[in-house]
Amino acid sequence: MLSTIKRLIQTTFNENSKWILVVKSKHRVFKETGKLCGLTMGFTFIFFQAAIIMQGYSPTPLVLSRACYKESQDPTEFPVNKCCQTYNYSKKDFFRCSTKLREMEHITSDFPGREFSPVNAMEANQRIGESLWTQENNTTIQILEDSSGSNLHNRIMWVMIGDSRVRQIFSALVSLLSGPRLKYKKPSTLGKWRSSHELTESLRIGKLHEDIEVCHIDYFVNLKFYWDPTLQRLPKLLKYWTPNESDRPSVLLIGSGLHWMRQSTHTYHTSGLQSAAESFRMHMEKLHSQLISIAGSMNTIIQLLDPIQETVIFPKYKGIYSNENIELYNDIITSTFTKSDVIIWDSNIPTANHYFHQCRITNQQSYDKLWDCGNPLHPGFIAVEKNLNMLLNGVCNKLLRIDELYC
Incomplete structure (x- = not known):
């Protein structure tokens, strides 16, 4: 190399x-x-x-690094990045970023060995423009059908795999992109595309334990969430993506932990914290070679676990759902994937710490779930939306050539 x-x-x-x-x-x-x-x-x-x-x-961008975040002088403000400025991403910015991702991927496939440049991007886009995506007689149905068919190589895929915390990030992104041209489907819609406004509230509430695919009619972008709380499906997906470069996501976000803790409750009570985490450690080690082999060709990000509100955990999960255990799981992830192209995202931790600290003071609850202090395992969307913005800064700033003062 x-x-x-x-x-x-x-x-x-x-x-x-x-x-x-x-x-x-x-x-x-x-x-x-x-x-x-x-x-x-x-x-x-x-x-x-x-x-x-x-x-x-470490390949972790500064915006995704916990070390860059310090508590604000105002105790009511969330931690701020002291290493660089974070850009506030809009829907328009997201689609600009996805377009750049698409340009770069077509340049590397259409022009081997050539660097990204406006000229190369224009030529690559001209080739893309010859596809059915830009034909004026395309209908919405055709576009949606092609978004899951043989034209995967003409789209940019943002894929998120894991548990409910990853689904929160997915939910925040869907909300950012919401509009009449955003469609979704999932198993319970029997494969039929529906308007995204039907999806956003149920996503916000957090009751969806199924795969979700979202497509924007006017852009070359698809979002996919795979419900895989213990990452048992991930090895099969990685095995498929490795030889099939055109089907790989451009951005892959992974997160897991709480369901591993819950299913190891018996081991925790009989053998202790370390023994209970052993199955998680072994699974991460099995994923290691697959993830590092693919991480050099796509943005591969593992989000560490947020802290929780231990004082309001259900009695039967006391100890197993604990910040001590979360630190252990985070140490396992970090030690497994440090010194690789896999990005370890831990700047969500100071954000969650601040959120739960405010919850202990104010116990806020809002209908839109910006604040959801009654939930000890998940931060409210006021924190989740900040996490999403970190993610977009980490992936997109370098592509959009944001001012160098920004992360």
């Missing part, structure tokens, strides 16, 4: 110079900053097309 030198940059340092390391993978450019000591004048950095693991750094 280190065989291709992208460019040489002459850089001058003194003893306390600040450094910036840029490493490029297929779809991502990451930066790490810090201090270099004892370097002489004229030191040369070599930039490689390589995974950041080869350099010994």
Whole structure:
């Protein structure tokens, strides 16, 4: 992976110079900053097309890194990113980002070895434009049918797999994109596409334990949520995506943990916390090789578990649903996927900490679920929407060339 030198940059340092390391993978450019000591004048950095693991750094963007978030001076405000500014994403921004993802993927497939540029993007888009998506006689039904058929390579897929916490992120994204041109289907609709307004409230309430697919009629974008609370289906999906590059999602978000805890309750009571987490550890290790083999070609993100409100957990789950156990599970995920192209997202943790702290003070409850302090396991959507914005910053800022002050 280190065989291709992208460019040489002459850089001058003194003893306390600040450094910036840029490493490029297929779809991502990451930066790490810090201090270099004892370097002489004229030191040369070599930039490689390589995974950041080869350099010994985590690929997590600063906006998704817990270390960048500090409590606000105003105790009522959520933690703010001290490393960089976060951009407030709109529906329009999301579709711009997805268009850039599509352009880059077509450039890498249509023009092997060529970099992203407006000229290459235009030529790739011209090829896309020859497809049925841009034919004026397409009907809405044809577009929706093609969104799940043989034209997968003409779309950008955002896939989220896991439990109810991942479904919350999916729900927030559906709400952001809501409108009459957004359609959905799921097993209970018998494969029929319906208007998304029927979906948003049930998603918000959090009672859907099934797969959901969402398609926008006017854009090359599909969203998919796979209900897979213990990630038992994920290995089969990864096995399919690995050789089938055109069917891979451009963005894959994964999250799991609470259902593992619940199903290990008996082991916890008989053998303790570490033994109860062993099955989760083994499953993460089994996923390791599959995930790292595909993470270099698509944005692959694992979200760590949020803390919970321990004081209001049902008595039969006391101990098993605990912040101590959540830290153990998060340590398992981190130790398994550190030093790989898999992005470990943990900036949701300070956001959830602040949310539940406010809940202990105010016990707020709102009909729109922005605040849902009666729920000890899930943060309200005032926190979830902040998490979604972090995710979009982490995936999209580099593509949209947002001002360099932003993450």
